[in-house]
Amino acid sequence: MAMKEPTHDGFENRVAGVLVPLFALRGANDLGCGDTGALCEFISWAADAGFRVVQLLPVNETGADNSPYNAISSVAIEPTTIDVTALDDLQPEEIESVAGRHRAGELRQGPVNWRTVKALKRGLLRLAFANFSRRSGAGKDGRARSFTAFTEEEAAWLDGYALFRLMMELHGSEKWDAWPEKVRNAASAGRWLKALPPEKRTELEQELLHFKYVQWLAFTQWREVRAYATAHGVQLMGDVPIGVNYYSADVWSAPDLFDLRWSCGAPPEPAFLDDEFIQNWGQNWGVPLYRWSRHRATDFKWWRQRVRKIREGFHIFRIDHVLGFFRIYAFPWRPERNAEFFPLAKDEAKERTRGELPRFHDYADDTPAHCDANRAQGEALLAELQDEAGAGALVGEDLGTVPDYVRPSLLSLDIPGFKVPLWEAEADMRLTPGDQYPRCSVATFATHDHDPLSVTWEKWMSVIRAALNEPERLGAARNVAWRESRRLAAWAGVEVPCITPFEDVHERLLAGLFRSNSWLAAVMITDLLGIGLRFNVPGSVGDGNWSARLPEGWQVSFRDKVRSVSRLIRETGR
Numbered sequence: 001m002a003m004k005e006p007t008h009d010g011f012e013n014r015v016a017g018v019l020v021p022l023f024a025l026r027g028a029n030d031l032g033c034g035d036t037g038a039l040c041e042f043i044s045w046a047a048d049a050g051f052r053v054v055q056l057l058p059v060n061e062t063g064a065d066n067s068p069y070n071a072i073s074s075v076a077i078e079p080t081t082i083d084v085t086a087l088d089d090l091q092p093e094e095i096e097s098v099a100g101r102h103r104a105g106e107l108r109q110g111p112v113n114w115r116t117v118k119a120l121k122r123g124l125l126r127l128a129f130a131n132f133s134r135r136s137g138a139g140k141d142g143r144a145r146s147f148t149a150f151t152e153e154e155a156a157w158l159d160g161y162a163l164f165r166l167m168m169e170l171h172g173s174e175k176w177d178a179w180p181e182k183v184r185n186a187a188s189a190g191r192w193l194k195a196l197p198p199e200k201r202t203e204l205e206q207e208l209l210h211f212k213y214v215q216w217l218a219f220t221q222w223r224e225v226r227a228y229a230t231a232h233g234v235q236l237m238g239d240v241p242i243g244v245n246y247y248s249a250d251v252w253s254a255p256d257l258f259d260l261r262w263s264c265g266a267p268p269e270p271a272f273l274d275d276e277f278i279q280n281w282g283q284n285w286g287v288p289l290y291r292w293s294r295h296r297a298t299d300f301k302w303w304r305q306r307v308r309k310i311r312e313g314f315h316i317f318r319i320d321h322v323l324g325f326f327r328i329y330a331f332p333w334r335p336e337r338n339a340e341f342f343p344l345a346k347d348e349a350k351e352r353t354r355g356e357l358p359r360f361h362d363y364a365d366d367t368p369a370h371c372d373a374n375r376a377q378g379e380a381l382l383a384e385l386q387d388e389a390g391a392g393a394l395v396g397e398d399l400g401t402v403p404d405y406v407r408p409s410l411l412s413l414d415i416p417g418f419k420v421p422l423w424e425a426e427a428d429m430r431l432t433p434g435d436q437y438p439r440c441s442v443a444t445f446a447t448h449d450h451d452p453l454s455v456t457w458e459k460w461m462s463v464i465r466a467a468l469n470e471p472e473r474l475g476a477a478r479n480v481a482w483r484e485s486r487r488l489a490a491w492a493g494v495e496v497p498c499i500t501p502f503e504d505v506h507e508r509l510l511a512g513l514f515r516s517n518s519w520l521a522a523v524m525i526t527d528l529l530g531i532g533l534r535f536n537v538p539g540s541v542g543d544g545n546w547s548a549r550l551p552e553g554w555q556v557s558f559r560d561k562v563r564s565v566s567r568l569i570r571e572t573g574r
Contacts, residue, residue, distance in 0.1 A: 011392075011416070011439045011519035016574040017053030017237065018046055020525040021068070021448065021535050022081060023112050024549045029085040031099060031124075032107030032117040034549075036221040037083035040228050045555060047232040049562055050569035054229065055237040055318070055522055057448060057535075059222075063174050066114045066546050067536075069241045069320065070286075072164070072174050073249045074302075075157045075309045077218035080121050087217065088143065089128035089135075098123050111547040125217070129210045150216045151209075157305060160186050160253030162211040163193070166204060167252075174247040186253040222313035229315070237395065238314035240306065242324035243287030246334070250302070251288060257302055259289040262330040262361065266400070277342050282358055283538075286335045289328070289361060292381070300384045307388040315393070319385075322396030322415075326378030326406055327363060332356035365403045375405040382413055395442055395520075399423070411440055419443045419518055421491050422484070431491040434516030443518035445509070445527050448535045452526040453509065455534070457502040460485040464499055506530045507564055514572035521574060525550065528565060529558050 020042065027038025039056075046054050060071035061078045071078075085095055102120040107113055136144035151158060163186055164176075171179045183189040193201060229236045243264050244250050251258050265284040272278040295302060310317050319325075332353040333341060341349050346357055362377070363370035386394060396410050398417040410417045419441050424432040437443055445453045460481035467478035482498075489496045492512030494505055510528070513521045526533045533548045551557065 011414075014439075014518070014572075014574050015052040015520055016050060016514060016569045017055055017520050017522035018049075018051045018525055018528060019055040019444070019448070019522055020550075021057045021546075022059060023546070024525070024533075024535065026108070026550055026552060026554075027083075029083065030108065031084065031104050031120055033080055033112045033114075035081050035083045036225050037086060039225055043225075043229050043232055043234050043236075047234050050566045050574070052233060052574075053235050053237055053316075053520055053522065056239060056314075058239045058241060058320075059313070063245060063247060068239070068546065070245050071241070072168075072245055072247065073157075073161050074244050074306050076161050076215055076249065077222060077313075079125060079214050079218065080117055082121070082125070082214070082218050082221055084121060084124045084128070086221070087128050089131040090124060094127055094131075095124060098127065109552075111544070111549055114543065114547065125214050126210065128217075129213045132213060133206075133209075147213065147216050150219070151212050154215070154219075157249075157309075158212055158215060161215070161249040162208045163189055164249035164252050165211040166207050169207065174245075176247060176252045184252075185255060219312065226313050226315065235315040236313070238310050238317035240310060240317050240319050241287075242319065242321040242328070243285065246286055246288055254302065257291055257294050259291050262289040262332060263287065263334050264289060264324065264328050264330050265358070267329045267358075267360075277338055281338075281341065282329060282331070284331045284333075284335045284338055284358075289330055292377070300381075300388075303385060304388045307385055311389060311393065316395060317389075317393065318395040318397055320397050321400075322378075322382070322398050322410070322417075323400065323402065323406060325381045326403065326409075327360045327365065327374040329358060330361050331358045371403065371405055374403070375409055378406070379409050379413065382409075382415060386413065386415075397447075399447070411438060414440060416440045416442050416519060419516070420445065420447075421513070422488060429487070431487050433491070434512060434518070437516050437518045439517055439519050441518040442520045442522055443513055443516040444522045444524070445513065446524060448524070449538050452524065452532055452534060454502045454506070454527070454530050455532045457485065457488075457505070458532075461499055461501070502530065507568070510565060511568050511572065514568050514574055523565075529554065529561060 022035070022039060023033045025034030025038040025042050027035060027041050030038050043054055058068040058071060059078055059081050060068070061073050061076045062068060063070055063072045068078075084090060085092075099120065102116055102123070104120065107117060107120070132143070132147075135141075136147070167176065167179060167183055167189060168174050171183075176184055182192050193204060196204070226236060244258075246260070246263070251260070263284055264287045265282050267282045268280060269278055269282065341352075344352075350357060363374055365371050365374060382394070382396075391414070394415045396415045396417050398406055398410060399420065407417055419432075419434075419437045421431050421434065421443070422445075424437075426432055434443060446456070450456075451459070463474065463477050463481040464485075467474035471478070485500075486496065488509070489500075489505060492505075492509045494508045494512075496505060510523065513523065531551070533550070535548050536546055555562075
């Protein structure tokens with residue numbers, strides 16, 4: 001029997017959740033990466049295991065680096081998420097023919113081969129559109145009417161996105177600042193298109209329809225997935241990055257909403273021992289600053305649209321780097337120039353940047369007045385999002401160096417922040433007990449950017465083992481590993497001997513997380529299964545990143561472990 005839509009209960013009921021990147025899932029009919037079909041299978045599995053939240057990474061359309069946090073649209077959905085085997089416009093033999101040419105059987109093995117997977121799905125979606133155009137092109141049947149209605153209802157973002165995608169196809173890249181001058185923004189590109197000879201214009205307008213058709217399919221399937229999750233008593237948690245790609249349809253279509261002179265990032269971080277640039281200058285993400293005054297003038301129309309569209313596919317969503325609403329660090333140069341600035345002194349850098357250096361915007365937290373201004377801005381902006389999203393729909397990723405006023409602000413707005421046990425310590429260095437976490441919070445061991453729990457633990461054990469043979473050289477490192485492993489074990493109520501395999505503490509650590517007072521205890525799928533798979537290495541660009549997939553047959557091979565976790569969920573009242 002279908003269940004009612006999950007509703008906000010003031011975080012009264014504690015629940016368990018599981019985080020998994022969509023691409024990492026394996027489905028009965030997937031073609032080399034997880035899709036909506038695989039997600040529905042996972043939702044059924046999660047519900048049976050006792051999880052009431054399934055958390056995903058962003059699913060917006062990605063660019064050349066395949067990073068879900070560097071999407072080319074704040075609204076458009078990544079086409080590879082579409083389950084093409086479920087489309088009305090494709091026959092099984094057509095899918096088999098195209099999949100065979102791309103050796104789909106091999107694609108299902110190992111990590112995601114993004115280049116080939118995207119080519120395969122693009123080919124199938126083009127074939128589906130051709131079939132749709134031939135069968136429904138006259139616009140008389142129900143599907144044609146549904147498509148037309150979608151293009152009209154979504155025109156505010158869809159028209160600009162489709163034109164951007166067309167320009168990408170014509171010029172082979174999303175880097176609009178390298179395109180011919182006449183198409184470097186949406187307005188001029190629209191004029192260029194209208195000025196073409198009728199035959200050429202008609203051909204390209206059909207291409208625009210193709211990109212709109214793909215988004216129609218994507219939004220249709222994601223709405224169905226949300227309904228499927230609801231029927232299984234599961235809430236889907238989406239993810240909204242604080243910024244949007246410089247090379248995005250949004251910046252290209254509405255550049256006045258962004259301050260392109262600045263590139264958002266994070267301040268210097270000494271902990272990045274293998275990256276001197278980050279130690280000295282910080283992280284330069286490349287996303288532009290917002291012109292908040294322009295957004296206010298439109299009653300935050302762009303942000304409200306973004307919230308509405310993600311709510312069509314998700315019940316709740318996490319705002320990545322919510323600190324950026326309060327104040328955000330930014331560079332007066334783009335990441336492509338990092339190497340140029342790396343060896344420079346600050347005075348030398350200022351000579352090349354209009355006298356500017358990387359800094360916080362609007363203000364650093366250097367005076368009480370600046371802290372008050374930053375707090376007021378963050379609360380006002382988040383209130384706008386809440387107004388559009390509804391109660392209980394927002395979660396704020398507040399990790400890193402957090403100003404003192406941020407977490408109280410989030411609590412005052414009923415926006416859960418994050419509690420990572422290893423990063424929550426008391427004055428005496430003990431880890432803050434989980435039963436002291438506020439109910440309005442999300443407890444988790446790590447994010448997709450960090451080593452899985454098993455890897456972190458075994459690194460500690462490896463150092464302790466090595467120090468047995470080289471105590472003088474490794475004594476200090478051994479002490480750190482000993483201290484950190486004991487602190488985490490003690491937090492979960494476990495006493496461990498000198499060297500303890502992860503398998504001996506795994507279940508007890510999960511129990512500690514589930515016993516916490518947080519509304520949501522979310523376990524990354526790798527931490528749930530106790531495996532070392534890693535989805536992202538920050539700063540890494542290449543085919544090996546954002547591509548790891550779960551082991552084949554993991555539901556069977558980890559069945560006993562999942563049963564134990566299900567028991568823990570019940571015993572801890574989640």
